[in-house]
Amino acid sequence: MSKPIQITTKPGSSKEYKTGSWRTSRPVFKHDTCNDCRICVIVCPDSCVSGGDFKYDADLDFCKGCGICAHECPVDDIDMVLEVK
């Protein structure tokens, strides 16, 4: 007899799958006018913005470039730029 196939999966293992290649444009965090409000962190559907102390960045391994962070940034500290292919 053999054990049933492992049909459960380990927490957070999706990080093995990089979604960054889906992106057509990327956010550039300018670290210029940042007011540490963390809206960029909160509104990211991909949970890929992190940081602290007025310095936030998107993890480009995962960022799909949706642009919500840039659009919602109240101090215009994030630019969206086209990926160069």
Added chain:
Amino acid sequence: MTESTKTKKQKPPVEESLLTCGHRACAGCGEALGAKLVMDAAGPNTIVATSTGCLEVFSTAFPQTAWRMPWIHSLFENSAAVAAGIEAALRNKGKHDINVIAQGGDGGTADIGLGCLSGLLERNQNVLYVCYDNEAYMNTGVQRSGLTPYNARTSTSPSGTESFGNQHQKKNLLGICAAHNIPYAATATVAYPQDLMMKVKKALKIPGAKFLQVHVPCPLGWIHKSELTIEVAKLAVSTGLFPIVEMQYNKVTRTRKIGKDRRPVEDYLKLQGRFKHLFTDTAKDELEKVRQIAQANIEYFGLE
């Protein structure tokens, strides 16, 4: 900004979300955002049952998962009942301090899963049910659901010479749930993350069955730019088309007033391709009907 003020406002590093990256939702997905906010508000001491749909498909492609909490998906229409079983098991084993959340999309909740949801609410089991309402069956390619708004175009309610899209009104899911006389039923939106997270935390502190309907734009199905997810969601609120309210024991206890911020429905509709057909000469009457729906919402809940 001086260095000293910066130091004063410094925050601890961002903690990894309980719905982490590497999931395969579309760029700008409102549902992914909504679920992330709900999970992070609930915290790790939570077990989650999820119905079939985008949320499950984009987050759990074997052998990986984006969830960092105990999580189960069984079927399309049974997350409420699965959660009920989890709650009963925990109760029987004397584990009273673990949150149980059931969640599903609008189809899995308001249509095919309504029976199981009603059973859960009737039994008043200690479960929070969260419906991510993106107003159509997005997982299968944008077919209409019971929560698709009037006149929205979907692949099974297309506009044409004889139709302006979905000809049925959006089901009053909040009212249906509240009518079970549960201790807490509310709506929220990704437009207002703090409000949404506050409601999740508040609901989880109340014993018994709780219901939360979260408005989550779908850039793919609603046909809007991915960066506009929050903006579109805000307009749904400020036009009166998606009222933000709280109910306790079937009585409205709190609402988010629109007041001076009220915007015409066109501002909301124009950003979305699913309502494009309403901006023609022949659609004037239909546009007026949408205005009337917004007005009725505003009057019913006293949002002015």
Added chain:
Amino acid sequence: MKMMIEGSMGVAYMVMRCRPNVIAAYPITPQTHIVEDLSQFKADGELSGEFINVESEFGAASVVLGAQAAGARAYSATTSQGLLLMGEVLFNMAGMRLPVVITVANRAISAPISIWNDHSDAMVMRDSGWIMLFAEDNQEAADMHPQAYKIGENPEIMLPVMINMDGFILTHAVETVDIPSQKEVDEFLPPYKPEEYLNVENPLTFGNLAEPQWYMETRYKLQETQEDAKALIEKIADEYKGKFGRYHGGLIDTYRMDDAERVFVAMGSIIGTLKDVVDDLRARGEKVGILKIRSFRPFPKEKIREVCGHVKELLVLEKAISFGLGGVLQEELRSTFYGQKHQPKVLGFVLGLGGRDIPPKSLIKLYEVSKGKEISNEFVDLRPEVAPKGSLVTL
């Protein structure tokens, strides 16, 4: 303790002895008495598990699925339309390797609506991945419950188990059932302690999406596990015998088969009637016996071949039909012997559908008139106005 009780009550007692943490069920005839009795045990404070009233059988199955996934021992019971309504969840439970036990009070399927016994409901679920056991009498039905949990919960099996008992014929029959003490059952059946369950300390994901590169592997393993379960079903039946002194068979059971040339093959309560029939025929010098299929899934091909070495004909009696093919069990028997050196002739009869009574005289007649004939899918005891010309046994 020996009690003169309804079959449903015997099952309810035994379910309680298995200490399920969560029971969820929806009423449907003829299953109802089982869950009514369990509800009463709960109301009287005897049952420590939770009893969840649900809005449908679909809800019942979903609740027990959730409970089992959360590490609880869960139970439900249903029949017929209710089983069909549970169907989607049943397949899901097997795929998720959740060792739930449900009792099915076998009943016909609508339309026309019939609340009476046959095996059509169970046969619909034969490909669900569940282990499916069939009980001959109420003692066996009761005894199957601790066995079922022990089989399903084995870490190398982890499959749900369906206990089939004939609706009304068993569920509503009052006869002697020996119910062991709680202590005895506790000694036989340890608490359910799964290696993986929904747990905040080890937050695993259950019920993933499997893309084409993974789905087949899960199905392969399910098939492999069904095969593995064969040895365990036998082992646990023996273990039960050792502990309680009662043995109803392992994968199969046999009756007077030692020198039998013609053998009845069947499942469920008809086995009892057949025993009287076989004694009668034996008294007349017929070399006849009975092969009782106790485990329909996994299907005990090897075991059947082993006991049929000398058998010339198998008379398969079944209370179900797969329309457009014929009797399910007879097809299984034919496939069991396909390509084998020894191939007994398989005759197939359909009988007892929708509660049609099966009197011994009909069985004796079909035994006699079927000699030397090639028969498959012969309906027994049809009304004469419907029976085709040449029918062997009509009402």
Added chain:
Amino acid sequence: MKEIRLHGRGGQGVVTAAEIIGQAAFADGMFALAFPSFGSERMGAPVQSFVKISDKPIRARNQIHEPDYLIVQDSTLISMIDVTSGLKSGGLVIVDSERKPEELGLKIDGRVLTIPATKIAMEIIGRPVQNTTLLGYFAAVTGLISFDGVKKAIEERFPGLIGQKNVQAAQKAFELAGEVVNV
């Protein structure tokens, strides 16, 4: 093995009567199998139930087509359905009736006995539930089950005063049987 078929109407306790016979036989140390005719019948509709009694375990699950004994809880059924269908030669039919057996018009190769069970039940229990009364009579005239067994089964089924009254009614019928049989 002895086979008993009971006829009555939904609500008259025909199934309960079969179960009490079975339980009485069990109390007497015999094997028994009692089961209903599995109907979906509602109050007032004709119903049947069955009991098999033996000194060996009972295996056959078929319904009783050739009973040794028939208990008819409602004599109005006689004109409606063929209650005596299949009765074995020399079999016994017990009918709840205030009439004499020959007045019932049953043409059978066996014996017919009547007992005013409803009347007795009304007097003692105060309600027209005659099933337990008939069982006292059945025990007396057949000797198949003991009165003690019937008493025990009734008491288990109906604890308290209602059980006591049912036992009294059954006792009265049991004693009455002595007179009838002696006639």
